[in-house]
Amino acid sequence: MSVINGNALLRLKEWFFQYSGSFCHEDPLRKECIDLKISHTLKVCALIKDLAENLKLSEEETNLAEVIALFHDVGRFEQLMRYGTFLDAKSINHAELGVEILKEKKVFNGIDEKIQDIIFFSVSHHNRLELPEKEDAQRLFFGRMIRDADKLDIYAFSTNRFFQKDIPPNDPILLEVPDIPGISEEICRDILSGTIVKQKNLKSLNDLKLLIASWVYDINYERSFQIIHEKGYIEKIFSILPETENTRKIYSNIQKHLNEKCSIASK
Numbered sequence: 050m051s052v053i054n055g056n057a058l059l060r061l062k063e064w065f066f067q068y069s070g071s072f073c074h075e076d077p078l079r080k081e082c083i084d085l086k087i088s089h090t091l092k093v094c095a096l097i098k099d100l101a102e103n104l105k106l107s108e109e110e111t112n113l114a115e116v117i118a119l120f121h122d123v124g125r126f127e128q129l130m131r132y133g134t135f136l137d138a139k140s141i142n143h144a145e146l147g148v149e150i151l152k153e154k155k156v157f158n159g160i161d162e163k164i165q166d167i168i169f170f171s172v173s174h175h176n177r178l179e180l181p182e183k184e185d186a187q188r189l190f191f192g193r194m195i196r197d198a199d200k201l202d203i204y205a206f207s208t209n210r211f212f213q214k215d216i217p218p219n220d221p222i223l224l225e226v227p228d229i230p231g232i233s234e235e236i237c238r239d240i241l242s243g244t245i246v247k248q249k250n251l252k253s254l255n256d257l258k259l260l261i262a263s264w265v266y267d268i269n270y271e272r273s274f275q276i277i278h279e280k281g282y283i284e285k286i287f288s289i290l291p292e293t294e295n296t297r298k299i300y301s302n303i304q305k306h307l308n309e310k311c312s313i314a315s316k
Contacts, residue, residue, distance in 0.1 A: 053113050065120065069090075085222060086122055090122055097198040101115075113168070122147065124147030135221055135224070144177075170192060201276055210222065226254050226256065229252075230291070232293065236256045237295040248260070261286065263303065275311060283300070287300045
């Protein structure tokens with residue numbers, strides 16, 4: 050089995066559900082976190098298939114993209130069980146842990162080594178600040194796909210959760226940042242200057258909202274921009290942010306960038 054055909058994809062899906070299902074937990078919050086990651090994975094799979102269709106990928110290429118999506122967060126389950134957190138800074142890099150698990154359990158035995166390499170690269174780099182500039186074209190192509198699909202579902206999930214009235218203090222699902230007034234000047238400066246915002250610099254839930262909004266500058270594919278525009282994620286995020294001179298500038302810049310990308314995509 051050198052390629053990922055339909056049977057291989059089915060086998061890998063069965064493995065994922067057996068593995069993720071083994072992390073059942075009695076604690077309600079832990080259970081919610083595990084269920085969320087399974088749900089997130091399935092949504093990212095659907096989104097990456099949407100991107101694949103738009104990019105007119107072959108069936109085998111689409112299967113490869115879906116497998117990458119299926120396993121991109123596989124390290125999250127072990128991370129939560131070991132450390133009780135989804136914060137990599139407080140625990141371990143969940144993407145690298147995921148690759149370790151996949152290799153240790155020999156999940157891709159029988160699959161061509163080149164395909165395995167693309168999977169491992171894409172999984173290990175899906176959460177990096179940025180992808181390396183000089184890299185194999187296939188690695189970068191699928192690496193960009195998973196980064197887009199992952200961000201698209203986080204946009205969907207986070208915009209819904211931001212509007213909840215019963216968000217627990219230091220919510221582990223929202224990176225444990227406190228829901229306090231104000232916005233960090235450092236975060237605003239970074240976004241306005243085009244500097245990539247680092248999670249470790251987040252001081253509040255408002256900072257996290259701005260970070261997620263700024264992801265439009267790290268989106269790669271036309272279809273991804275269209276989805277962000279169609280779903281109104283940026284408008285939703287800024288509707289619950291304090292209106293300041295900085296947030297107005299950031300919103301204007303982001304909308305301009307998004308509209309330009311969508312205009313190019315529609316031509």
